Amino acid sequence: MVGMKKGVIKLSQSAYRILQQRSKSDALSSLAQGQNRVVDASLTLIRERARLKAEQVRALGGACGTSCLLGVPLGHNSSFLQGPAFAPPRIREAIWCGSTNSTTEAGKELSDGRVLTDVGDVPIQEMRDCGIDDERLMKTVSDSVKLVMEEPPLRPLVLGGDHSISYPVVRAVSEQLGGPVDILHFDAHPDIYHAFEGNRYSHASPFARIMEGGHARRLLQVGIRSINQEGRDQAKKFGVEQFEMRYFNRDRQYLENLELGTGVKGVYISIDVDSLDPAFAPGVSHIEPGGLSFRHLLNILQNLKGDIVAGDVVEFNPQRDTVDGMTAMVAAKLVRELVAKMST
Numbered sequence: 001m002v003g004m005k006k007g008v009i010k011l012s013q014s015a016y017r018i019l020q021q022r023s024k025s026d027a028l029s030s031l032a033q034g035q036n037r038v039v040d041a042s043l044t045l046i047r048e049r050a051r052l053k054a055e056q057v058r059a060l061g062g063a064c065g066t067s068c069l070l071g072v073p074l075g076h077n078s079s080f081l082q083g084p085a086f087a088p089p090r091i092r093e094a095i096w097c098g099s100t101n102s103t104t105e106a107g108k109e110l111s112d113g114r115v116l117t118d119v120g121d122v123p124i125q126e127m128r129d130c131g132i133d134d135e136r137l138m139k140t141v142s143d144s145v146k147l148v149m150e151e152p153p154l155r156p157l158v159l160g161g162d163h164s165i166s167y168p169v170v171r172a173v174s175e176q177l178g179g180p181v182d183i184l185h186f187d188a189h190p191d192i193y194h195a196f197e198g199n200r201y202s203h204a205s206p207f208a209r210i211m212e213g214g215h216a217r218r219l220l221q222v223g224i225r226s227i228n229q230e231g232r233d234q235a236k237k238f239g240v241e242q243f244e245m246r247y248f249n250r251d252r253q254y255l256e257n258l259e260l261g262t263g264v265k266g267v268y269i270s271i272d273v274d275s276l277d278p279a280f281a282p283g284v285s286h287i288e289p290g291g292l293s294f295r296h297l298l299n300i301l302q303n304l305k306g307d308i309v310a311g312d313v314v315e316f317n318p319q320r321d322t323v324d325g326m327t328a329m330v331a332a333k334l335v336r337e338l339v340a341k342m343s344t
């Protein structure tokens with residue numbers, strides 16, 4: 001009796017263990033399936049909006065290239081503050097702010113759906129909330145960019161987010177076009193660390209991943225004024241052309257007469273708002289004095305010759321902005337003038 005009882009207990013314990021393991025693995029696989037459904041649903045919304053927006057452009061008479069906003073509210077790859085996750089809605093609000101008209105400096109009409117359209121945000125925070133890891137998030141960002149590019153004439157103009165998003169975005173652009181692009185990158189920092197604090201997806205590392213992946217032929221970095229030896233070594237290793245602020249007066253004429261993208265798939269423009277002097281754009285995580293004026297940046301952008309296939313405006317941090325949202329307006333004008341260059 002005692003033995004039997006022991007046996008029964010032993011059996012039920014091991015059965016319990018098996019059941020427990022099975023229900024644990026069932027639970028895990030149903031979690032994974034749930035995550036798949038969330039990612040699919042997120043991509044479906046981007047795909048359907050891109051399809052509809054492209055149809056609207058055709059209904060309006062068509063265009064060669066229409067800038068299409070895609071928000072990527074991701075801030076957790078920042079080494080310091082995570083506020084850039086809140087930027088995309090603030091930038092949109094400032095683009096359409098009634099304090100100014102909807103015409104760019106050179107006369108493009110932003111309210112014309114053939115010039116500027118919008119597919120909304122990749123639901124980054126909602127996906128993170130479902131336990132979706134960084135690898136998958138980055139892939140979803142890439143896939144979202146590709147969905148926009150699959151609907152000509154839409155060209156992705158990505159609203160960050162921290163700078164880590166430039167890697168999945170540029171990767172998608174180069175994969176979708178079937179070759180590298182030239183990148184014009186405005187930033188106080190080279191963002192080319194092999195890894196930062198152990199994070200290869202850090203906002204300090206996207207250009208290391210882009211160059212390793214062969215997604216860019218030329219990478220020109222403008223506005224650089226916070227750089228250490230690793231930043232210089234990595235630039236040398238990858239053949240990056242760095243234009244440091246301390247030599248800006250010397251380099252200015254060259255930078256205001258750039259012609260990029262010939263012989264490759266086009267030009268990608270990445271604008272970190274902290275490339276501007278904090279006097280012009282205080283709402284950034286990494287305040288670095290000695291930067292570009294707004295007009296310096298705009299002169300380089302407006303004079304650029306080349307086919308701009310995609311771009312991003314990143315690192316605006318609304319949590320550090322002035323109470324009247326000055327940097328939101330600055331980021332919005334960068335977007336507006338980038339639209340003017342991208343839309344054809």
Ligand SMILES: [Mn+2]
Nearest residue numbers: 188189272274
């Ligand atoms: Mn920066």
